[in-house]
Amino acid sequence: AFISTAIITIFKGFDSFLPWKADGFFTNYVALPTFFFLWLGYKLYYRTKMLRPEEVDLTTGLRAIDEEEQRYLEQEAAKGPQTSPGSGQSHELVVDQAGEIEVLGECDPETYPIQKKDLTPEYLRDHVHLRARTTHIASMLRIRDELRRKVDSWFESQAFCHINTPIITGNDAEGAGETFRLEKIEGHHPADAVHTSTPPPPAEFFARPAYLTVSHQLHLEALATSLSRVYTLSPCFRAERSQTSRHLAEFWMLEAEWAFPQNGVLGICDLTENLIKDTIRPVMDSDDFSALWKGGNESRRKAVQDAVTQTSPWARITYTEAIEELQHAADTVKFEFAPQWGHSLQSEHEKWLAEQYVGGPVFVTDYPSQLKPFYMRANDDGRTVACFDLLVPHVGELIGGSVREERIELLEGKMGDIQGSEWYLDLRKFGGAPHAGFGMGFERLLSWISGIDNIRECIPMPRWSGRMLL
Ligand code: 4AD
């Protein structure tokens, strides 16, 4: 204001010297317009300079910046971040008259499948090779990567050793009969033709049946007897035909095993709860996390946030208590399957427990032994095992874990004649130690924290029964 007043006063001084004394002629028609155009020229000149392409230094890839331009950049930086005038975007790319754009990869805007409009998850799954170009899937992939790094540093802080366990295996760890069997394709190798007219019958490549692993637990257990604390984040394969929003044929599981667990099954619950809270909290601050929830269900987002920030522990109830609560609820809630002791909790029961009964994550412990695999440690009551499932709203089961049976006599009885698993008994026979572990579906974790309804959107290229596009 001071400078403008001073300049106008000077202009007015000129006006008073003009012979025809036309009041304000010089100020209004000569000086102020000239002043304005000089200022506009200055602005345009510097904007143009900012974008001059010939200033790129070809050796470093950086543009040479002269002093004037440096000053301009500093001025702009001092103004702080500037928002784009376009709605729903923070930045835009401006190419003015002095700039040039060279199209490196052409794309026909008429036929490009990823148009700028709402595309359904189903449509995007049909274009899985292109879907990472949407903001939503790209954000999910970055969150997935960030979470993996947080998980690694968390386990490092707890003195766990990351293990690359095998994917080809001879066992069906869960005994659920959902394994994919491997088979060598008998090709027409020229060497076969030279030596024999009739090729020998195909032999098992590994001299025994081989499968894609359903879980890395048993191999981790072997390594825990040496390294004490081990974990892996690895792919698992299950030939389940169920078409649900929480089952994939290829998914990633975070699994850990450690020796000398404290406080039985509740100690494992504590460890997994800390793992989730410590790794998710920092991820929630990221822009990608906000992008995933944008336009989503705010109360659901808040519930996740509250769960991972609450200092009090998540609820813990036994399977027997859960069945009692479900049976009470069955008076008013219409369950498709009647809750009954000794029967598996159905997905509707798990969701009721997490969403209505507790309203947040809940550990259900001590399931009947007949519902769980052979490796879980028998409780003294003779009918339940020292295990838990962590149930979370909208997803259901997120983690399964247990204390492992270290008593060889009990284990032998439960294993029956599982062939090729003698090595598993050796772990007890030759100096075993009490140990415990768990497995968490990585896609289910992502689905819960980011409000993505189907885990098919939580993995780059999903596979399920009837579907493997690339
Ligand atoms: O409960 P599950 O079958 O437990 C195991 O495999 C144990 N051996 C793990 C361990 O103790 N090391 O699977 C563990 C978790 C489930 O809670 C679920 O989150 C996830 O793995 N999961 C699946 N995720 C996606 N698609 C599938 N088909 C899944 N099956 C299990």
Ligand code: MG
């Ligand atoms: Mg389970």
